[in-house]
Amino acid sequence: MNYLSQYTISFSGLKEGIHLFDFSADNRFFDEFEESEIKKGDIKIQVKLEKRSTYLRLTFKLNGEVELICDRCLENYLQSIESSSQMLVKFSETETDDGDEVIYIHPGAHQVEISKLIYEFIVLSIPIRHIHPEDQNGESLCNPDMIHKLDEYRSIDLPEVNPIDPRWNDLKKIIDK
Numbered sequence: 001m002n003y004l005s006q007y008t009i010s011f012s013g014l015k016e017g018i019h020l021f022d023f024s025a026d027n028r029f030f031d032e033f034e035e036s037e038i039k040k041g042d043i044k045i046q047v048k049l050e051k052r053s054t055y056l057r058l059t060f061k062l063n064g065e066v067e068l069i070c071d072r073c074l075e076n077y078l079q080s081i082e083s084s085s086q087m088l089v090k091f092s093e094t095e096t097d098d099g100d101e102v103i104y105i106h107p108g109a110h111q112v113e114i115s116k117l118i119y120e121f122i123v124l125s126i127p128i129r130h131i132h133p134e135d136q137n138g139e140s141l142c143n144p145d146m147i148h149k150l151d152e153y154r155s156i157d158l159p160e161v162n163p164i165d166p167r168w169n170d171l172k173k174i175i176d177k
Helices: 003-007 027-031 115-124 144-153 167-176
Strands: 008-010 017-025 040-051 055-069 076-091 102-105 111-113
Touching: 003 008, 003 027, 003 115, 017 027, 017 115, 027 040, 027 115, 040 115, 055 115, 076 115
Parallel strands: 076 102
Antiparallel strands: 008 111, 017 040, 040 055, 055 076
């Protein structure tokens, strides 16, 4: 049995209205996505399904943490994740481009697969820079040995990025008058 099949919502027997579903994404979930930079995590997902005769509205609320590699010190750290996203599911035999928040399924379908949506929402909720959070005193929790090593190789006498052409000095004298 496919592990990701548990992230399927069967809506055919549901009455119109709002229905709640709970899922979780753990290490096994992230293993299913080979290209994933996330290998470990524990995220709780609540999906609110609003069923109507012509569409489904899915509201995803994610809360938990994932393990990432710090861009500064290259050690693993836990990144908190909290986000809310919506997706509209329309029934159609042909797909049209209505934007990123709409997916189409066949009118005869009786379930919707949401594992890829959950994965995408998790990835989108991760900050671009992966850096250890700071402690209560505002100090970085990065590996101090690595930070010391980086400081050691940082050049102190950096050349000025945009040196001023000396010819401009004469023009500045005119402006200052």
